[in-house]
Amino acid sequence: MLKMNAYTLPLLLTLNLFCYAASSEETTEPRLVGLAIQSNFKVPIFYAAIYASNDEYQSYPFLPKHRIRMESRFIVNQFSARQNHEHWVNSVLVNNSKTELKKMSEAFLKFSELMKVKLFKGDHLVFDFIPEKGIDVLINNELKGTIENPDFQKVLIACWFGRRPPSKDFSQQIRELPATDLLNKYMETQPEGSGVKQNQLSQLKPVAKADQPG
Numbered sequence: 561m562l563k564m565n566a567y568t569l570p571l572l573l574t575l576n577l578f579c580y581a582a583s584s585e586e587t588t589e590p591r592l593v594g595l596a597i598q599s600n601f602k603v604p605i606f607y608a609a610i611y612a613s614n615d616e617y618q619s620y621p622f623l624p625k626h627r628i629r630m631e632s633r634f635i636v637n638q639f640s641a642r643q644n645h646e647h648w649v650n651s652v653l654v655n656n657s658k659t660e661l662k663k664m665s666e667a668f669l670k671f672s673e674l675m676k677v678k679l680f681k682g683d684h685l686v687f688d689f690i691p692e693k694g695i696d697v698l699i700n701n702e703l704k705g706t707i708e709n710p711d712f713q714k715v716l717i718a719c720w721f722g723r724r725p726p727s728k729d730f731s732q733q734i735r736e737l738p739a740t741d742l743l744n745k746y747m748e749t750q751p752e753g754s755g756v757k758q759n760q761l762s763q764l765k766p767v768a769k770a771d772q773p774g
Contacts, residue, residue: 588613590629595746596733598632598726600647605639606632606685607746608720610734630687630716633749639679648675648719655722656715667709671697671716674705682751689713700751 590611598608611629639647649672652661661668674697679685688696694708695716725731738746 588626590627592738594734594736595738595742596720596726596730597635597742598730604635605647606634606636607742607749608632608726608730608734609746610720625691627691628689628713628717630689630720632685633746634679634681634683634685635749637681641676641678644677644679644685645672645675651719651726652715654724655718660715664709664712664715667707667712668715670705670707671712674707677704680752682749684751687713687716689716 590613592609593612594610596608598605609631611631613626652668652671677699679699684698684700686696686698686701688698689710690696692710694706694710695713696706697704720726720730720734725734
């Protein structure tokens with residue numbers, strides 16, 4: 561049995577506070593911290609949003625230790641399965657080395673298969689990184705599959721933060737809080753028949769500068 565003395569109680573209190581803080585940080589819901597427009601040949605394709613509980617997602621190529629979500633909300637009327645597959649596979653290929661991808665061939669193959677899906681205006685495509693689990697791939701809040709390799713997240717983050725981002729404007733926008741007009745357009749982009757109202761979207765309000773973790 562642990563004997564209590566003048567030093568034991570403060571030590572236990574410190575350990576409890578540390579464990580609580582660590583647990584709280586791990587479970588913190590990601591918040592919108594960056595928003596950009598992905599275009600192909602100057603044609604807007606989707607809004608690209610990054611959700612995070614801190615700024616470690618910008619420390620590419622290091623693997624984040626906290627939950628991060630990448631979300632695409634489609635602007636075009638439709639994006640064929642071929643177009644979607646080519647877009648994401650090419651983004652991965654130009655931003656990651658062959659050596660890196662070879663280590664994750666199984667995860668890359670599964671990701672490639674999951675991207676063979678046709679998307680329409682208003683659809684939401686989400687990559688939800690959960691530490692020690694992997695990446696959940698969702699379309700309009702419906703789980704389509706899980707890539708059970710946490711290391712694959714840095715491969716996906718590279719598509720937006722790597723050596724070949726979609727454009728210079730995109731690279732700057734995705735690292736900043738969005739302007740009000742861009743945020744409103746993003747928030748209004750909802751799946752057909754979703755019934756989501758403007759006043760139901762307050763949880764998507766981005767982190768204010770003063771609230772962002774340091």
